[in-house]
Amino acid sequence: MDERVRGLSSTTLLPAHPDGDFDRFARLGTLVLGVPVALVSMVSRDGQVFPGAVGLPEPWQTLRRTPLTHSLCRHVVTSGEVFTVEDARLDPLTADSLAIPDLGVVAYAGAPLRLPDPLTGVADPDAPVVGVLCAIDGRPRRWSAAQVEVLEDLAAACSAELGLRVLEERNRLLLSLADALVGARTVADVDATVAAVTRSWLGGAWSGLVLADPGHRRLRRAAPSAPPAGTGVEGEFVDLDDEGPVAHVARERRPLLFASVEELREAFPRAATAAEPAFAASAYLPLLVQERLVGVLCLVWDSDRLTLGAEADVWSALARFTAQALDRATLDSERRSRAEVLQRSLLPRLPEATGELQVRGRYVPASREEEVGGDWYDVVVGPGGETTLVLGDVAGHDVVAAATMGQVRGLLRAFTWDRPGSPGELVSRLDSAMAGLGVDGLATLVLARVERRATAAGTRYRLRWTNAGHPPPVLLHPDGRTELLDGASDLLVGLLPRVERHDHVADVPPGATLVLYTDGLIEHRGRSLAGGIARARTTLERHGGSTLDVLLDDLLGELVGTRGEDDCALLAVRFP
Known part of the structure; x- marks a missing residue:
């Protein structure tokens, strides 16, 4: 390594721009030491910069930088001590410096700047030199001990100013980091x-x-x-x-x-x-x-x-x-x-197909801190081969909600398997059972039964469903249109032990897809529920020709992402 750069940093603490505070230190140096030029200098392998400068000839006063060939301050940095010279033209260490002809340097005195300890305010004499406060005269000069002492005092005050700058920067850094990490x-x-x-x-x-x-x-x-x-x-x-x-x-x-x-x-x-x-x-x-x-x-x-x-x-x-x-x-x-393992353990393993129907489910947990939610889906194939679809959402986002969801889902599965009945009758039985068994909770849900009808053209399908305060299902037609199955919604489950429940019926065309979802798909801050449903329908229409797996992945990807504001459950059925 070139001897001129040995021990020098590859960068400087401050840039080559005028700085009012350090210009004042330079100006003070000219006054108390009676010199025409004073500098607050910082030296690196690439040269030296002057955040503080008074009296330099142009263009250096404006440029605020010189190459190392013009630097006597580097001797202060590499030695870590005060450096003085009466006549730089005669000293072997400085005689070849271009600072002599270009900057008019003859006499030079420089004191090191070191950052003080932030706790004690005192600079360690072994700390790295980060800059130099120097005084320059254009004629030979003998520097007295008193003048060197004054220079060192000014350097200490200049070092304190540098320390304050760094401390303020540190505080802003830590405040910014603490705020960002929240x-x-x-x-x-x-x-x-x-x-x-x-x-x-x-x-x-x-x-x-x-x-x-x-x-x-x-x-x-x-x-x-x-x-x-x-x-x-x-x-x-x-x-x-x-x-x-x-x-x-x-x-x-x-x-x-x-x-x-x-x-x-x-x-x-x-x-x-x-x-x-x-x-x-x-x-x-x-x-x-x-x-x-x-x-x-x-x-x-x-x-x-x-x-x-x-x-x-x-x-x-x-x-x-x-x-x-x-x-x-x-x-x-x-x-x-x-929590996610617990949540998913409460969800059923769906059959790949129920007869000729294809079924797929998805669950995406919320991004918030609450542990678990009450969203669920279920598909029950009864003893006679009939298929019942359930998608619901128990109020709450904690272990209690998950436990209530497990109880509600278990009751519905038992009722659906045990005895044929219309969707409204099954949910009415759930109302009574929750009140009688002390299952304390509120839930919205859609329960739908798939009915097969034999016709001359083959098997046709009809959907019979009841809605307990839940977002309406969407039927995606083979031609890409969507239809909202928005029959009148009844009260939530768990409000009253006896509620009149209503069934709704819709014929399902061949190749159609039924999509049931919880409000985590459509409910987002700054967007209305109606707007969320409209966006879901638009997405379904755009991806209607995809397989069920791709369709649900695209729907979640566009409306929810990997983690939404709320839990989200989806259930999709594709009819032959």
């Missing part, structure tokens, strides 16, 4: 949220979660997106005995911060040579919830980040917020998974 409901949400916030606020090139898998003494990458080479998480799993930084952090439960790739190589020479790192700075943070490891957060940057060590409080808070969100999302996922 809506993160899944591990994938947490991963995506942390990536978006760190990229936006920290300029990160990539971030990724690696989840603890204690049963197998390994960690598992949360997202399938490939990380940059050299992070140590290129594969799906990271063994806890691995020699890389991720496994080390998981074992030791302490963060690792590398301001440059050279620091990473020095700490993990074997791991770093396994894959040439495609990044510069990196951070590996243990995610702990009450001393329990839930994972490791990996962050990488395309450029060096000298302030990593001074930002320990940021990494601690970032890890804490992420760990809590990740733990919450994992618990929510486990609860939803158990």
